[in-house]
Amino acid sequence: MTYLSFDTVTKRYGKTEVVQPFDLDVAEGELVAFLGPSGCGKTTLMRMVGGLEAPSSGCIMLRGEALTRPDRRRGMVFQSYSAFPWLTVAGNVAYGMRYRSDLSAAEKRDQVAHFLDLVGLTAFADEWPNRISGGMRQRVAIARTLAAGSDILLMDEPFGALDAQRREFLQLELRRIQIDEGKTVIFVTHDVEEAAFLADRVIVFTRRPARILAEVDVTARIGASRTLEMREGSGFFALRNELLHHVRSTASQEEDAV
C-alpha cells in the first residue's frame, strides 16, 4: 500500500482555483521537495497534508486512511516565526513533547538538550524568543517540531531566513534525520539548489493553479547520500540546471500570459 497519497486533490477559494486535480504517491522515508514560484499553491497542498485545510475535492490518504484533522503524526514547520514568546527557547522545544505520553520526564529533558544542540541553540536555552534573531527563532520552531517526533515532517521554506552556513548545516542534518529515523518529509521551497541537494524527488509546480510541471528523481541520478562535496560535482550541476530550466519555463508562462 502506498504510504502517503494525494488522490485527485483540488482546492479552490471561492472562484479562485488554487490546486488543479493533483495526484502523487510519497513513499515512507522519502523526502519530496515541492519546487515552484511563490503563491503557486504548493504551501496549500502541504497544509492539506497537515490537516490544517481541507481539499475542495479528492482526498489525502496516510496508509489508506483519509487525513482530515491535524495530529502529532504530521509535524509542521511554518514559514513565519511561530515560536511562542512566553516560553524560553528550551521551553518551546519542550512544548513539542508536551502531549507525548510515550516519554518520561527525564527522557523529555534529554531530548530537549539533544535538539537544542542539533539546531545550535544550547547557549540560548534560557533566552526569550523575542531577544534572539529571526533565524534563531526559526531554528527554535524546527527543534520544537522535531521534538514532537512526527512520522511526517511538513516544512514550508524552513531555512529561508538562515545564513548560508547554518542553512547548509541544517540541510545535511535534515537529510541525516530523514534517513536515520525513517522520516517522510515534504519540503516546500523556491530555491532550486536546495531542492536538488535535499530531495529524493523534486516536484516542479506551474504557476497557480498548481499542477505538476515536471518530476525529477534525484536519488536515481545522484544517489541517496548527500555531501557538501557533491554540490560541486558535475552530476549535481546537471541536475540543478535541469531544475532551473523547468523553473524558468514557469516564468516564461507568465510572460506569455502578459
Added chain:
Amino acid sequence: MPGQKAIIGTASTLALLLVWELVSRSGMVQDKFLPAPSTVLYTLGSMIYGRDLLYHAGISTLRVWSAFLMAAAMAVPIGILVGSFRPVGAALEPIVDFIRYLPVPALVPLSIIWFGVGEGTKIFLLWLGTFFQLVLLVADDVRRVPVEYHEAAMTVGAPGWRRLTDVSLPAMLPTLVDNMRITLGWCWTYLIIAEIVAANSGLGFVIWQARRFFQTPEVMAGVVTIGIIGLATDQLARALHRRWFGYLTR
C-alpha cells in the same frame, strides 16, 4: 531613559501646580471656585482626621475591587469562550453589545428598585459598567492570537481544549492584564456616580457632602484622593506588567 521620563513628568506636573497656585493667590479667581493647591493639600491632610478620609477612601477602594474582581472572574472565561467558539460568540455578542451601550447612570433607578440603596446597588452598577465591556475586550484578545500559534500546537498534538489553556491564555495574557488595568479605571467613574446617588460612605459621598456646604477645597481634596489612588494603582499595574511580561521586550 526611564529616569529621564520620570524627571520630565515630575517637572511638568510641578510647573502646572505652580501656575495654579499663582493664579489662585493673585486673586484673579475667587478662592471659593479655585482654591490654591496648597489649600487643597492642607484640607486633604486635615480631612484625614476630621472627616475620616482614609476610611471613606478604603470603603470606595473595597467597592471598586470587589465589583471589578467579580466582573473579571466572570468576564474572562466567558470572553474566552465567546472569542474561541463561533456559536457562543454568535449567541452572546448581540446581547453583550446591546447592554454595553446602555449608559450606567440610566440604570441607576432600576438598580435601586432591584437592590435598594445598600451595597448591592453599588456593586451591581460597577459590575454592569465593566463586565460587558470586558467580555468583548477579552473576546477580541483571544481572536488576535496568531493563527500560527494554534496551528503549531495542533501539529504537535494539542487537543482543542488544551489549546485554550496552553496557547490562547498565555498568548493573550499581556493584553488581558492591560485591558483589566484600563477597565479598573472605569470602575471609579461608576463608583462615584453610585456613591453620589445612594450612599452614606465613600469618596463620592464625601465629595457630594462637601459640595452641599460649598466647601470647594474639600470637594477638590476628595477628587485629588481619587486621582492619587488611581495613579498608584496604575503605576503598580504597569510595574507588574513589566515584571511578568518582560519576555516581550526585545
